[in-house]
Amino acid sequence: MEYKEIEEDVKKQLSEFRFTHSLGVAKKAVELAKIYGVDEEIAKKVGIAHDVAKEMTDEEMLEYVKENNIPIDEIEKVKISLLHGKIGADIAGKKYGFTKDMQDAIIWHTTGRENMSMLEKIIYVSDKTEENRKGNRFNVEKSRKMSKENIDETLIFLMDELIAYNIDKNAIIHPKTIEARNYLLLNR
Template sequence: MVEDIELLKEEIKERLSEKRFLHSLAVMNMCEKLAKKYNCDVKRAKLVGLVHDMAKEMTDEEMLEYAKKNNIVITETERNIPQILHGKIASNLAKKKYDFDDEMCDAIKYHTTGKENMTLMQKVLFVADKIDETRKYEGVEELRKLAFENLDEAIIKNIDETLKINIDKEKVILEESIKTRNYLLINK
């Protein structure tokens, strides 16, 4: 596992635009805060925050190629919108390059949509990614506050808002998001 987080920061910086690198650092910081609040392992939560978007600036072709070469199973939706694959690919890279454990890799893999029955680390990363300090969208302050009161409610709220936006913009809705939301509502 990674011993020197500063070295890892340099590697992530090389892969990303400045804007996305700053987002990654801010997600790392937010993971630290949420991990402390909810008693999640702080060091590992920071690492997943730093690395979660490391594949996001690959081109569609590079993503599909990477998935093929590394036997990553892809859905029909992912084939059509390869950007969705960035979590799966980052998870695979984190395992291979940095020897992240399974819990960390799973958090990275599902950071965009969440999944049913998420672990605490998955929830921490999911929420940190949506409320990091570089985020400026309407309602973010409210969501930030909610995140420190009830992590599950923050996830539901974020998915609700995202669904509304995607409907208004006629964008694809990922079924994993629906499953995440239903699971949390049913198991409240």
């Protein structure tokens, strides 16, 4: 599907707030795609679609994974909203014709994983550093600047922030995030 058509469909699924965030992610993904040598059109499509499932209710998400035979892990059973990655990827594959690589970038934008592809890294970082993101949860000033210089260091920084935030809140940390961060540190 063409970018414009995807954008129009995504707009129908999301609130204005989330759609604006998605436009920001698409824009940031293009910026990073240029720097890190990824197809800009692909980055833009994945960016606009990454949160397409984000505003489904917990009930809708659980029903969707059941009907579409999407496996769910122990942590997703508790933090149901994490499933918007897997579900969004499934929707984007079926509705927008996304390839496996594009779907993977949607799946892993929530937790990261070991040995991420450049497209996966771009979407992960764009999600946290796009221009509309407010507040200091991901230290946006610093991470925005970093993202243009070294994407792996940006990922480590963002994961550190996320892990620290979750510890502070006494919240669960997905092991995939730990695995992603360890892999980046080992290959620094």
